[in-house]
Amino acid sequence: MSVKQSGRNNMANSLGYSVFLSTFEKQKMHLQGVGKNHPLVFVSLHISEEFSDTYTKDMHAMCAWLNEEGFRIVADVSTKSLELFQVSSVREIAKLLDVYALRLDYGFDHAEMLALAKEMPIVLNASTIRVDEVEDLVREGKEILAMHNYYPRCETGLDEEYFLRITKSLQAAGIHVIAFIPGDVLKRGPIFEGLPTLEHHRHISPYAAFMELTLKYHVDQVFVGDPGISAYEIQRIQSYCDTEVIDIPVTLKHAEYFYDKEVTCRIDSPSWIIRVEEARLLKKADEHIVPNNTTTREVGAITMDNDSYLRYAGEVQIVRSPLPADNRVNIIGHVSPKDLSILKLVKGGMKIRFVREDM
Template sequence: MFNNSLGFAVYVSTFEQQKPILEKLTGSNAYVFTSFHIQEEFNNSYTLKAKQMCSWLSKKGFAIMGDVSPKTLEQFGHDSILDFAQHMGLSALRLDYGFDKEEIIKAYDKFSIIINASVEDSSIVEVVSPKQEVFAMHNFYPRPETGLDSEQFDSINQGYKKKGGKVLAFIPGDDVKRGPLYEGLPTLEKHRYISPYEAYLDLAINYKIDGICVADVRLSNRQLELIQSYISKGVISIPTQLTLEHEYLYDTVFTIRLDSPKSVKRLQESREYSCSGKTVQPNNCIFRETGSITMDNKLYGRYSGEIQILKTDLSKDEKVNVIGVVDEKYKNILKCIKNGAKIKFIAG
């Protein structure tokens, strides 16, 4: 079900708004996450609408992960969480507050259960893993300043991964935020105000998260395309502004040299490709700020034509031309570019 795949959180109250983007993923076996115990969504028609939503999603081929609590069973009139799951056509259950460890372990005998990674001790993995694969999903955090910090997040994840569990987490959307705060719904606090694409890459590359889910109501087409491109091709698209003379570099796939230092990422194929048999004359030899894209000129001899992406500020050098810059809105991507990665520049 997972493997750096992209999922979506859906809500009964906003489902009609979310249908257009979900339609695009029909038949893709993508997964969706929904909570059946959001108090503010409860009304006289909630139970019927929730059933209709799950029916639509099932017919479109989505795997539905349902977040449930004892409150859910009361609302839907079920005595058993397993009966509820079967009635709603769910693929997996995430048991939230109100279920003790014994109940979770018992449920694992008959159904795929997703542990609440943010609050449940990872020791449960050792108990249930002989029965089936274990998934641990983090919470998302609507209130600013309450999302997890990096060290906390990584520590929790390592506990699960060392015991064979798979970890899932949330990123915010950018098109329509979910109320009542409309401040994004990230797992990691540092992702609250960056683009979903950057947040996705950070989780997939730096934290090696198995499943990543958009928690807000809608994701823009631009962000969806960027994420799906990475998922399908394994190439990091970097929105940039290249000088007119160097626009021929757009959409060409390059490899980051394995021996690149932390401060600059060297493009392995660039010396041969960029020169195209022409001498690179000194031009625009200015201060090189973080995110600059540079090309060595003829004064660097055999290095002439080499392209680099700067991850730190460097002083100007008469032997180095600045030929472009990473789009300011996407500079967090620099933290995701590892040695050996495949990248391409795209028009910002």
């Protein structure tokens, strides 16, 4: 089944990966067994730091392994790729490496893209394509996707306004849009500053970046730009894809019975806090909550009302905007600093779960 046939929701429910020739041997152990559901993998065929006398042989071996494991390869090609593989057309590269789709980078005119689109799935550069250039591709092409760039250099990633405008216009034209999040282990060199599409994702957790792309920006699929992402982050992402429960990584100093419990954001929660609907029901009848750590409530603070708040004792909230100290409100924990952006994504009625922060 093609990506186009499988639909937007199925695309969003699978994480794509980037595979690099220079880090492939390190990545293999993490990729083994992952390809059983035929996820997409992104492979660039024109990274100058990877060129060597054995480049084409090594790339062929890598792609053969990925295909054997069940991955579908999206190969990023330019006119430089033609020189490297000593072929006259990208069709020959596609056949040689058995790729699922070609992402056409610089060096190809519109006529070439249209001709190729009639033969196989192609992926456009979402970050630079003009929407008025894609109408005939969508109309006549076999399958058209659009993938944003990732940006290795700090301060060069896309801003929110541009990203949203391009993404929405491409989706309105009927094109599925893909974007990148950074990894948290095995960052891509030589800069090692992460490979996000959006600049403000560069130093947050992969999970938080994934959640923003999914719930706020509504992209159709998310790829990890860097070679490595930890099992902890993959577990958080896959958990949401499977259950639509939003995991919030936290450290609790009190009320540790909240760890791993699925609770609800009250539907009438204001923008500055998340009110946990079930909190007072989880409080033991004979439990006394004495005032403790009643300091200023910063963003990410997890609070519990103490006995001084009378019938509200046991109420749990997550702070989304700074609030002053209140001697009736204890701070019992904090959301992981790299996951704070998740809090603004939680709407009334959504299910959340406190999970232990990965230390």
